[in-house]
Amino acid sequence: MQNVAYRGRDALKSIIEGKEPKALQTDGYNVYMYLDNEMIDIEHICCLAHARTKFLYALEQSGDLNTKYLLECIAELYALEETYLRSGLTSDEITKARQSLKTKEIIRKVT
Structure with a gap:
């Protein structure tokens, strides 16, 4: 199960790499919490x-x-x-x- 989340993080990182989004609207999938906790300063907006x-x-x-x-x-x-x-x-x-x-x-x- 951890590998799925890890792959999800890699996909997410590749999508926003080089960009500086101010907010990200998501469906609550736990990979997006990675943004809040470890990755970048971003406003996390739930759908x-x-x-x-x-x-x-x-x-x-x-x-x-x-x-x-x-x-x-x-x-x-x-x-x-x-x-x-x-x-x-x-x-x-x-x-x-x-x-x-x-x-x-x-x-x-x-x-």
Whole structure:
């Protein structure tokens, strides 16, 4: 099992070698934690879709209302994203919209 993680680290190193990324969005695979701990100074951002899946699994297992609330907040963010796409916004406009007060309000509800 260690060899798989080691190969994963080598692949990751080769992809970012010579680059200076400020952030990396991942699915939570443990090889990426290597970046945080040993490799480079980088902001590690987890993928919301993968986080949502983990919360969904937790809700199915426990029925916890806090988990349900988090999933509802994620659904609100997804709905905003769908609105941006249906409105035909450019990628720059979507980036700006993602920084809106509405998005920040949703995020504040879970922090």
